[in-house]
Amino acid sequence: MSFTSGSTLLDTVVLAVVSREGTYGYKITQDVRNVIDISESTLYPVLRRLQKEGMLETYDVEVDGRNRRYYKITSIGMIKLDEERSNWKKYVEQINFVLFGNKKI
Secondary structure, rough: OOOOHHHHHHHHHHHHHHHOOOOEHHHHHHHHHHOOOOOHHHHHHHHHHHHOOOOOEEEEEEOEEEEEEEEEEHHHHHHHHHHHHHHHHHHHHHHHHHHHHHOOO
């Protein structure tokens, strides 16, 4: 099994961040940057793609006279996130076995 550190990991991290609460693009960027070095220009296409694939939905909230676009995970997005969490656990177990053998970590 392989868990690429490219778009699959980024998608999974974005879905995980959004799953905690409906949130807006800049806040998502800040939260994702805690684990992956990305720019806003990288994040927004990911958000649009996940929305197009039915994993995220958007709604607007007026803040200080301006609309702020919020993102919320859908049931399809939660299913995908759960699948990727499971894949991640298996991947980590495999890597830990190679690095540490049978020892419990």
